[in-house]
Amino acid sequence: MVLIAIDTATKALGLAFYDGKTLLAEQMWVASNQHNLLLAPAIQATLATLELAPQQLSAVAVANGPGSYTGLRIGIALAKGLAAARRIPLIGVSTLDILAVPQPVSTKFHLLCVVQAGRGRIIASQYVTRKGQWVVDTAPAITDWAALLPTLSVPTLITGEIDEEGSAQIAAQNNDSLVVVTPALRARRPGILAEEAWRRWQAHPDHDYSVNSVMPLYLQTP
Numbered sequence: 001m002v003l004i005a006i007d008t009a010t011k012a013l014g015l016a017f018y019d020g021k022t023l024l025a026e027q028m029w030v031a032s033n034q035h036n037l038l039l040a041p042a043i044q045a046t047l048a049t050l051e052l053a054p055q056q057l058s059a060v061a062v063a064n065g066p067g068s069y070t071g072l073r074i075g076i077a078l079a080k081g082l083a084a085a086r087r088i089p090l091i092g093v094s095t096l097d098i099l100a101v102p103q104p105v106s107t108k109f110h111l112l113c114v115v116q117a118g119r120g121r122i123i124a125s126q127y128v129t130r131k132g133q134w135v136v137d138t139a140p141a142i143t144d145w146a147a148l149l150p151t152l153s154v155p156t157l158i159t160g161e162i163d164e165e166g167s168a169q170i171a172a173q174n175n176d177s178l179v180v181v182t183p184a185l186r187a188r189r190p191g192i193l194a195e196e197a198w199r200r201w202q203a204h205p206d207h208d209y210s211v212n213s214v215m216p217l218y219l220q221t222p
Helices: 035-049 069-086 095-100 145-151 164-172 190-203
Strands: 002-007 012-018 023-030 057-063 090-093 110-118 121-130 133-136 141-143 156-160 178-180
Touching: 002 035, 002 069, 002 190, 012 035, 012 190, 023 035, 023 190, 035 069, 057 069, 057 190, 069 090, 090 095, 090 190, 095 110, 095 121, 095 133, 095 156, 095 190, 121 145, 145 164, 164 178
Parallel strands: 002 057, 057 090, 110 156, 156 178
Antiparallel strands: 002 012, 012 023, 110 121, 121 133, 121 141
């Protein structure tokens, strides 16, 4: 069994193949607004490299948001097409969950997961530790760094898409309890999407994984 994972939720593009034991392939790069040009050829090329046919895919995982309208539409449409054509499960995973899952669990810190929303805005959600894993504490919302950072009153790890403005605003807080995760660990890895989708699929095999069960999560500016 092989699962393909697709993430086009923001300017980053991610693709991974996973068989439940081995991460067979993983690619990620900043694609800006070229997802529609790059995604399908990348899938075809990776299938060829792995000597796999589309008929050998057993499940599809996709980042279902929050994120950009265009990016989500492209990735989810292609994921649904693959799943529908093969009549295989489609598992949607939140972009912010993908950021949270690989972070070391800490009872001393909260975790802030961030993706860019364009025009100086960000989408952010806070996570806390419960039963040895990160769980959502505040629902995803569109905001900006200036409004968000002063509200962080507890020690907080910050991960995800932090642009120059975000880095400057965090530094300006002069707050040692705000800890920015290193760039490599902040990356929204498609391999993590693949593993997490597989875990959910195997833990809840009776869940509805039809193509109609996955919808993009768009947020509106309040």
